Amino acid sequence: MNEQTMSNDELIGLRQKIDEVDEKIQRLINERAGYAVQVAKAKKTQEDNPIFYRPEREAQVLKKVMARNEGPLPADKMARLFREIMSVCLDLEAPQKIAYLGPAGTFTHMAALKHFGKAATTVPLSTIADVFREVEAGSAMYGVVPVENSSEGVVNHTLDGFLSSDLKIIGEVELPVHHQFLVGEHTKVGAISKIYAHSQALAQCRQWLDTHYPNVERVAVSSNGEAARRIKNEWHSAAIAGEVAASEYNLHKLFENIEDTPSNTTRFLIIGREAVAPSGQDKTSILVAAKDQAGALIQILQPLAKHGVSMTSIETRPERPNKWAYVFFIDMLGHIDDANMQAALAEIRPQVKDLRVLGAYPKAVI
């Protein structure tokens, strides 16, 4: 037997092993799906309006997967696989309709798929306000909106959305923002005269553009998805957008990851109508309308410190329609049901005009 046939036999043997493992995995995934269907039945008998999607349970499942992972696959990649397995299991229980800030191919679209998996039906809407309305009306079960970017700061439209809505925050997603330089099938790459992107993407890739395309016109459009859509039939144009836009519009990546700051991250919120039970590692967001008096902020922060509640962010927005009145958006570590958080909020309430819990939800796992 020569070396060539030996290695061929080995290859055939290994592929047989993979076939055997695949058979087992497939049987086990279907067994898992069968249990999910039984869980769905239990939810239907226990509740009048059963809630099938359980963010706290999904976060716990993903954390367990990562904790017990021994490789060779890395824990985060394994968690992504389980994310998709849960996505199809939940879809079998009850298909989920998710509204997001579109159009298709935006980073919010990527965030929606990262959080719910690819089995969810994702529906693009034109504005953040539309996403809130669609979820309030019940025509979508959940919504996905951007809330802050590590280099550009908060997304005011999202924070303002909560001022006039009773929707709850039921989850968060973090997405590293990588920008791709995209061209269409027919683009003359040597003769690019226009680069489309959202203004934030143009800003985040400024140094790269100054070096590689110093004299090419940069055109700001409403979203990166829109930029990708536009260049489909333009021979002299390129777009800057994310990975999903490339596949959504069948574009080619001429240059990858052209952002000036590679650690650039955007955080998104998942909004819904129901409160979420504790997962063990949660965040709580509140909205506080302070009294117009000296020391108003101290009266909010002191009880948090006293009861050992860690604050992860505080943002100020004008409390419309009142001129010169402000509200604070505060994110804290812990669940609203935690005793120390309850104690801190009980002390804050009498000191402020209004305090609303926007939601308690699992910390992003993947």
Ligand SMILES: C=C(O[C@@H]1C=C(C(=O)O)C=C[C@H]1O)C(=O)O
């Ligand atoms: C199976 C359940 O329903 C859904 C599916 C899950 C899963 O596939 O593990 C987890 C949580 C729910 O979103 C459950 O609630 O346990």
